[in-house]
Amino acid sequence: MSNMFDVYQNFSDLYDELVNHEDYENNLYKFLNDNIQWENKVVGEFGIGTGRVSRNYIDKAKKLFAYDNSQHMLDKAKENLSKWTDKIEYSVLDNSKLNTIENTFDIIIEGWSFGHLVVQENENRDQTIQYLISETKKRAKEIIFIETLGTNVESPNPPGEKLSKFYQALVENGFKEHIIQTDYKFNNYEDAGKIMGAFFGDSMKNDIIQKQLNVIKEYTGIWICRN
Secondary structure, eight states: OOOHHHHHHHOHHHHHHHHHTBOTTOHHHHHHHHHOOOTTOEEEEESOTTSTTGGGTTTTOSEEEEEESOHHHHHHHHHHTGGGGGGEEEEEOOGGGGGGOOOOEEEEEEESOHHHHHHHOOTTHHHHHHHHHHHHHHHEEEEEEEEEEEESOSSOOOSSHHHHHHHHHHHHTTOEEEEEEOOEEOSSHHHHHHHHHHHHOHHHHHHHHHHTOSEEOEEEEEEEEEO
16 A cells, blocks of 8 residues: 555545544544534535544434545445435535535534645645635534544644644634544554554554554544534
8 A cells, every 4th residue: 555545545445444443442432422412413524434433423413414535435434324324415525625515514524534635735735724614614503623633652742734733723713622532452463553554654564563552542633613
């Protein structure tokens, strides 16, 4: 695997295996259900991937409009969320095209998705950040951004200046920041190294194997804005 973007576009089973090992203590589920009222709400989720975030709330939601730029991922999400087919509508959409959708929602949520667009955008990063904030605020009363604060690290911090700028802008635009742990757990360090390395690269793979880690720390930031 050359990088995580190859995984997104072509290896949904591998990505699904990775995220199914994440948050083994179910802290994201606990947080979302303790802090958000999902009952009878129309939700728009961007960068749905294979449906790992959706599974935390779909039982309660009235309707989910699910977006991802990869049909490959959407197909896997349909499989994983087949129990709720009657209340999910799937669409291929790149996060840079939020302005093209007409739908409005009670809640907008994204998980580990908008950050990739921010990191990829070099020339117009500030504009991209403001675009993501303004376009979501136009379409929902409640907005939830979920992004990484570090993988295989000892304390939560934005991984790089680009994401640091993104997270700072969220706070400056009225988002409240929360931090939880969503650690990965594997049966053994060999599996951990293989699966984590396929997504995050050889450096992480080698570190996990050298330290013989079967639990890998993951810190997650959750930013919530209520209009």
